[in-house]
Amino acid sequence: MKTRDILAIAIVAVLVAGGLYLWLAPEGLRPAPDVSLQTLNGETVSIHGLRGQPVLVTFWATTCPSCIREMPHLVELHERYNARGLEVVGIAMSYDRADHVREVVETRALPYIIAQDVDSEAAQAFGQVRLTPTSFLISPEGRIVYQKLGDIDWDVVERNLERWLG
Structure with a gap:
């Protein structure tokens, strides 16, 4: 075998191993950032303060059709799992007017x-979120175990919630 072939095989093996690690790692992709935000009710919510329960964070905008379209699903998810411990946190983007x-x-x-x-600050902490909807479970x-730009895969979210909340 040529050195180039061996190098190519080694690179593929490393990529496959890294992908498997991320896919199989029970602790998730990376720690959720510790950010605090002011809610519309004037309270402060801290992502770190919600530790111990699953949290679905979704960045959205009032001008985003996909964001508006997913809201009934978020309401349903909240109603189904909130009593069992889920917190859903919708974060409106900085360019949205508060009255909107x-x-x-x-x-x-x-x-x-x-x-x-x-x-x-939250958009930067979560990895420079610029497009909506962007969601993090x-x-x-x-630990962030699921990240999605665009429409949420509800099956993935619910599978994880059932596993965590029983």
């Missing part, structure tokens, strides 16, 4: 935590 955010929240009767990322241990 309030209008959407009131019109859609969103029962879960809504915060506005006024200074983009955080394990009770505080």
